[in-house]
Amino acid sequence: MNDGADSQDVLPAFWRTFLDAPMHRVQKLSILALTAMCALDGIDLFAITFAAPVIGREMGIGKAAIGLVLAAALAGMAVGSLFLSPLADIYGRRRPLLFSLLLMIGGTLWTAFAGSLLDLIASRLITGLGVGTMAAVINPLAAEYANAKRRDISVAIVNLGLPAGSIVSGILAAWMIPVMGWRALFLVASGLGMLMLAIVLLWLPESIVGIMSRGGPATQTRLNHLLKRCGQPAIAAVEAVRPLTQRRSVRLLLTPAELPTTVAAVAVFFFFTLSLYYIQSWVPSLITSAGHTVSQAALAGTSMSVSGVVGGSVFAFLVPRLGLKRVVIGAVTLTGVVIMLFGMVPTDLPVLVTMSVLVGASTIGGMVNLYAILSRNFPPLARASGIGFVIGVGRFGSAIGPALGGLLFSLGLERGTVSLVMAIPALLAAALLFRIREHDYA
Structure with missing residues (x-):
């Protein structure tokens, strides 16, 4: 073909x-x-x-x-x-x-x-x-x-x-x-x-x-x-x-027909993982630095994982009703908003645990359905190469996110300011998703 x-x-x-x-x-x-x-x-x-x-x-x-x-x-x-x-x-x-x-x-x-x-x-x-x-x-x-x-x-x-x-x-x-x-x-x-x-x-x-x-x-x-x-x-x-x-599957990713999709997908995945791994990595530390115990921070981390499974399932079941692209844009945008709110809310434990639940639901909901967009937008003969390339580049975002957050905290910035800065990549990813043209490869 x-x-x-x-x-x-x-x-x-x-x-x-x-x-x-x-x-x-x-x-x-x-x-x-x-x-x-x-x-x-x-x-x-x-x-x-x-x-x-x-x-x-x-x-x-x-x-x-x-x-x-x-x-x-x-x-x-x-x-x-x-x-x-x-x-x-x-x-x-x-x-x-x-x-x-x-x-x-x-x-x-x-x-x-x-x-x-x-x-x-x-x-x-x-x-x-x-x-x-x-x-x-x-x-x-x-x-x-x-x-x-x-x-x-x-x-x-x-x-x-x-x-x-x-x-x-x-x-x-x-x-x-x-x-x-x-x-x-x-x-x-x-x-x-x-x-x-x-x-x-x-x-x-x-x-x-x-x-x-x-x-x-x-x-x-x-x-x-x-x-x-x-x-x-x-x-x-x-x-x-x-x-x-x-x-020659890898070269297909760089043809004029596929290059825009490849570049857009890489950018979306990179920006989203940067925000995602910042908040997932720093939630326990942010909770303990607010005066709560390590056990209480572990409770929030567990709540985040459980809500990720539940939230991811809910977003996945919304796809046939609302459309894949709308659901992913909504989940990625919600991730940016929740990260900003995490930096603004009071430090009471019930509030922080609630925010952790929202973090898990939005981040995992966005990620699992983002994989569906990747599977749909690369042609079959380059699907594994395309997804692998996007995931591979995205790993750099997963490494940069926690490190950049730590650098900002070390410069003396407060929780609210750092979270505001680290929410921006997720919002950029949501904006870029509007630019991705939906394919329907077999």
Whole structure:
């Protein structure tokens, strides 16, 4: 197919039938499996934050060294998203997904048996590579398993797995670390990774786009096997099946047709993650600096995670009624407003907890549906590359946000002023969303 020419009006008949038909049980279970994998991302990522204080005491390393350990995972995620995700547009979706799981399992096991700071940094870097690659692969898969009607909500549901995984990680850490030590937490995480690896190997199907991206003489056979599993009629021998890619998916992002979408998506994701990670990182510190206890700050943090799952679900279910773009603009704008309000409200604990709940609902509601926009706006043959590129650049925003907030506080600025400044990127992201032209790629 020509660049950008894979819109629904030129799709093969079997693909149009797949998109128009009700979702089969296999498709729904595949979405559920992807949600579990996204939750695994959350468990792997947040386990180290819960274990960090204990690791520091046991190994005798300071906060600066722990900061390097935490940063290693983020760096690995950026590299995985930017440089490994394009493999999914060349070799299909399942192979890079399996590779990402192997990286996560290996990295998490290494963390469990780490004996030095270097071990910790290297293991978290490997884990981050796996997480970054997986995040860029499961979003295209979610869009491609779903039918046209349920695509946006399927992508949003899959991404709700991340905050759900952070909640599970917190529960496991609170139970396991005092009783069995911090290493047990990472052994459990690696065990869950092995379970997901078995599910992908033995059951999870390749998507239509993944099969056609790989091409080869067995393409029609593999497509018919997938269609049969999903209750769809087989492809007739006379129906041509053309491969989607000539192994140049990354360059498609820079063609005149796709470059505006690529630049706009990168800017939106970067600005939004900058504001998001500022407020999510600084909420506990802002609450303790207002005179409340660490336990009370942890309560607010837990409330933020729970409300993120609930709020993300509510925003996702509003999409069919209000439209995807309107919902995302609303959630991103609400994030900017809530961050400003967090700096202005009184420091009473019930007020701060309420604001934390609003922070969780708006930030996660915006993020999970922003992934749906990304899945819709990149063509199938460059979908994983496009999402990976946007996520990879966005990781810089996730690193800059907390650091910039800390710099502003160190300059003597008050909570209200810093929050006002850090709300601006989210509002810029909302404004830029108006400029994104909505595509409807298959």
